[in-house]
Amino acid sequence: MGRTAALRAYKFLCEGATGVLSGFTWPVGDWVVVEGELVPSRRGVHACRPRDLAYWLDEELWEVGLDGEVHELDRLVVARAGRLVQRIDAWTPRVAEELAHVAVDRRRDLPGLVEDAELWSWDPPSAAYMAAHALGCAARDQGEDYTAAFEGERAWQGAWLADRLRLTR
Amino acid sequence: MVELVTEYFEDRLPVEDRLRFEQHIAVCGPCHAYLRQMRDTMRVTGELREESLSDEARDALLTAFRAWGGRQR
Numbered sequence: 514m515g516r517t518a519a520l521r522a523y524k525f526l527c528e529g530a531t532g533v534l535s536g537f538t539w540p541v542g543d544w545v546v547v548e549g550e551l552v553p554s555r556r557g558v559h560a561c562r563p564r565d566l567a568y569w570l571d572e573e574l575w576e577v578g579l580d581g582e583v584h585e586l587d588r589l590v591v592a593r594a595g596r597l598v599q600r601i602d603a604w605t606p607r608v609a610e611e612l613a614h615v616a617v618d619r620r621r622d623l624p625g626l627v628e629d630a631e632l633w634s635w636d637p638p639s640a641a642y643m644a645a646h647a648l649g650c651a652a653r654d655q656g657e658d659y660t661a662a663f664e665g666e667r668a669w670q671g672a673w674l675a676d677r678l679r680l681t682r
Numbered sequence: 683m684v685e686l687v688t689e690y691f692e693d694r695l696p697v698e699d700r701l702r703f704e705q706h707i708a709v710c711g712p713c714h715a716y717l718r719q720m721r722d723t724m725r726v727t728g729e730l731r732e733e734s735l736s737d738e739a740r741d742a743l744l745t746a747f748r749a750w751g752g753r754q755r
Contacts, residue, residue: 525708533714534704536721554700555693569708588705633711642709 519580522560522590523601523680525571530597533571539597544580546594553586558595563675564668565589567612567645570638574604574678587664603678611677613640616670623647641670683713687720 526532530539534554539545551557560577561569568588581593617630617640626647633639645666652662674680689695690703707714735743 527718533707533718533721536725552697554697554704568705571708571714636711638709638714639711 519578520583521598521681522562522577522579522592522595523566524560524575524577524595524597525566525569526573526575528572530573530575530600539575541597544594544596546581551582551584551591551593553584553589553591557584557591557593560590560592560595561588562590562671563680564671566674566680567616567641567667567670570609570612570641574601575599576601576680588667601678601680608674608677609637610635612670612674613637615673616641616644616666619669620644620648620666623651641667645670683716687717691720691724 524539526539530541531537532539545558547557549556553559558577558579560579562585565588566574576598577595578598579590579592579595583590583592613630613635617626617635621627623644624647626643629643629647630640633643645663648666649659649663653659686695686703690700695703707717732740
């Protein structure tokens with residue numbers, strides 16, 4: 514069920530405030546309102562909460578305001594209306610690299626993780642994903658739930674980023 | 683991946699697959715770059731009009747197409 518509320522969230526975009534998936538270039542400050550039924554990944558303003566940040570890393574990070582009908586899903590939020598409020602200047606390539614190393618170092622005992630990160634040249638989105646994936650695999654090998662471990666690690670990465678960038682919900 | 687991108691752009695993937703695809707794009711540099719290039723290509727080619735071509739470019743294209751058609755006959 515959706516709810517009607519105004520809330521703050523975040524959105525990763527490519528250079529020039531353009532969504533890599535939608536190709537849409539966001540106007541800064543203006544409300545973008547979507548008509549019709551909201552459908553995740555198809556129709557709606559897509560954004561993320563701090564705990565979702567690690568799933569959607571990209572070049573630019575923006576604080577967004579959401580309004581109207583809002584659906585909070587597992588890894589994202591879909592809203593009726595949204596606008597770019599301000600760019601988070603603290604999100605830089607240097608911080609992205611920092612995230613990659615923090616994420617991998619924290620799980621460096623997991624087999625093959627450091628080697629995989631090196632193979633992908635410590636690309637931040639890949640390294641952070643691989644750390645969570647390796648933890649999920651280790652959990653599965655011990656008869657535990659892959660998804661719970663994976664999502665828990667992603668949430669930790671999101672919390673680390675939110676703290677590092679001084680974000681609030 | 684190429685087929686998936688086409689199906690994604692043409693909105694032929696179920697929502698669950700679209701979400702999985704999007705999460706992959708977010709963590710895979712090469713796929714992210716490919717998707718971005720495809721978007722840029724679609725945008726640029728979508729802006730082309732006959733009148734935006736120079737006379738030289740139009741003549742060169744017509745010559746090439748005529749030669750191509752002749753070879754196929």
